[in-house]
Amino acid sequence: MDGSSSAPVTARRIGLFLIAFVLVFPLFAVKYPPLVDYPDHLARSYVLHHLHDSRQVFSGWYAADWGPNPYLVVDFLLQALQYPFGIYLAGRLLLSICVLSVPLATWVFLRQASPGNEYLALWALVVAYDTNFLMGFLSFQLSMAFCLIVIAAWLAYLRAPRLSVWLLVALLVTILYFTHIGGFGVAGIVLVVYTWFMRRRFVDVCRAALLFVPGLLFFLYVKMLSWPSRRLDYSSWHLSAKVATLATPFRAYSRWVDLVALLLFATALFFALYKNRTATFSRVWLMVAAVILLVHAVLPERYGDLASIDTRFPPFVFLLALAIPSFGRRKSVMIYAALAVFLIKTAYVNIRFQSEQRKLNTLASGISTVPEHARVLACSKAPPPTDHWVEHSEIHFWAYGVISQGWTSPSLFHQKGLQPLVLSKDMYLGADPDGSCAIDPSSDWQRLRRDYDFVWTYDVPALAPGLSTVSDPAFVADKLVIYRIRRDAAPSDSN
Numbered sequence: 236m237d238g239s240s241s242a243p244v245t246a247r248r249i250g251l252f253l254i255a256f257v258l259v260f261p262l263f264a265v266k267y268p269p270l271v272d273y274p275d276h277l278a279r280s281y282v283l284h285h286l287h288d289s290r291q292v293f294s295g296w297y298a299a300d301w302g303p304n305p306y307l308v309v310d311f312l313l314q315a316l317q318y319p320f321g322i323y324l325a326g327r328l329l330l331s332i333c334v335l336s337v338p339l340a341t342w343v344f345l346r347q348a349s350p351g352n353e354y355l356a357l358w359a360l361v362v363a364y365d366t367n368f369l370m371g372f373l374s375f376q377l378s379m380a381f382c383l384i385v386i387a388a389w390l391a392y393l394r395a396p397r398l399s400v401w402l403l404v405a406l407l408v409t410i411l412y413f414t415h416i417g418g419f420g421v422a423g424i425v426l427v428v429y430t431w432f433m434r435r436r437f438v439d440v441c442r443a444a445l446l447f448v449p450g451l452l453f454f455l456y457v458k459m460l461s462w463p464s465r466r467l468d469y470s471s472w473h474l475s476a477k478v479a480t481l482a483t484p485f486r487a488y489s490r491w492v493d494l495v496a497l498l499l500f501a502t503a504l505f506f507a508l509y510k511n512r513t514a515t516f517s518r519v520w521l522m523v524a525a526v527i528l529l530v531h532a533v534l535p536e537r538y539g540d541l542a543s544i545d546t547r548f549p550p551f552v553f554l555l556a557l558a559i560p561s562f563g564r565r566k567s568v569m570i571y572a573a574l575a576v577f578l579i580k581t582a583y584v585n586i587r588f589q590s591e592q593r594k595l596n597t598l599a600s601g602i603s604t605v606p607e608h609a610r611v612l613a614c615s616k617a618p619p620p621t622d623h624w625v626e627h628s629e630i631h632f633w634a635y636g637v638i639s640q641g642w643t644s645p646s647l648f649h650q651k652g653l654q655p656l657v658l659s660k661d662m663y664l665g666a667d668p669d670g671s672c673a674i675d676p677s678s679d680w681q682r683l684r685r686d687y688d689f690v691w692t693y694d695v696p697a698l699a700p701g702l703s704t705v706s707d708p709a710f711v712a713d714k715l716v717i718y719r720i721r722r723d724a725a726p727s728d729s730n
């Protein structure tokens with residue numbers, strides 16, 4: 236190969252490296268990535284890793300629960316990464332895998348579903364920092380990538396059916412179940428619908444469905460054992476929410492930036508298609524995307540105590556829809572627009588990450604005032620449903636105290652059938668399904684006094700009168716008040 240032909244390849248590789256660097260830069264540029272659920276997931280993994288560490292007290296409060304739960308892959312990866320890198324770098328590496336895997340998997344998917352149009356995977360860069368990731372839904376983010384890999388593997392199987400390939404796809408599907416039930420469900424719909432619409436043999440449709448039998452059996456087991464009370468909650472179904480969440484792939488922190496991204500996408504799409512006789516469309520992928528969109532419209536926002544279902548399907552619809560068009564000679568319009576949206580959105584995410592550090596450093600100062608191995612109840616005000624939740628990075632920040640100070644708390648995520656961790660001691664409010672703080676002015680303050688050493692409160696001033704009967708403020712900064720329980724508090728007849 237001469238120098239002239241290798242130059243474009245070298246330039247392309249440099250470009251891809253720069254894109255990857257820009258994509259992960261916000262995750263390493265700050266001390267505390269302000270992803271809402273991230274500290275809690277990180278702390279849970281730390282507890283599991285140090286469960287029998289003699290320098291910690293975790294074994295007296297927690298136990299591992301590695302059942303066939305559909306969210307184990309993230310915890311497993313964090314366990315493996317902690318050995319060589321420690322918990323903090325392991326977390327950054329996992330976040331990097333989450334944001335890099337989506338565009339990479341989209342490229343692999345398009346290579347099978349729409350050969351020649353792999354460049355449209357650049358639009359997956361927009362999804363990397365959507366609201367699901369910013370909420371810290373790491374299992375879901377990984378499942379998007381793994382779902383696309385499963386679909387690509389199935390398309391390869393249909394072109395050259397072999398038992399060995401089918402068994403490989405079956406293994407990938409089962410791993411997808413252990414990544415997230417959302418990605419598992421979407422993959423099941425896509426494989427069956429695509430195979431059916433392509434008018435393949437009925438036996439091929441059955442083979443597609445059979446891939447999901449092990450995962451379904453695991454789910455039914457977990458459902459009977461740990462999820463019996465969870466049901467689809469249609470009281471939360473709203474048409475306006477269904478329409479609004481269609482923009483999830485483009486949404487992040489700023490509605491103005493989101494609007495600019497959407498307008499750039501719409502404008503580029505218009506110019507790429509207007510009087511473009513070289514443009515073509517795939518009917519089968521249009522039908523597949525429409526079916527997923529229909530599922531999004533039908534399902535409610537909640538499944539028992541599991542929420543945010545509304546935000547889960549639109550990213551899949553967007554990524555699958557990339558296989559629909561082929562823009563022919565006007566593909567450069569979509570390439571430049573994708574890069575522009577990616578740079579604008581990622582730059583703003585980085586700015587937001589930086590601006591959050593002042594608040595989070597203040598919270599970290601509070602953590603350092605609480606001694607090691609303290610029993611801590613964490614109470615943070617939950618934003619209203621209409622609020623932009625991704626802006627509330629403080630909700631689970633207290634969980635860093637589990638890592639740095641060895642705290643024990645029932646507030647750590649330990650939902651049965653979801654996380655591989657259970658609370659083995661009966662603590663006040665410890666039986667709450669998700670370990671969240673549910674105390675109110677009428678709570679049993681003397682029971683709370685017996686069970687805890689400190690109470691972390693953020694923006695919940697209504698608890699101050701009750702807490703003052705058994706504790707004193709030990710740290711106050713902005714909306715954060717950390718109360719130290721008084722061991723000489725006199726019993727009270729009132730609650």
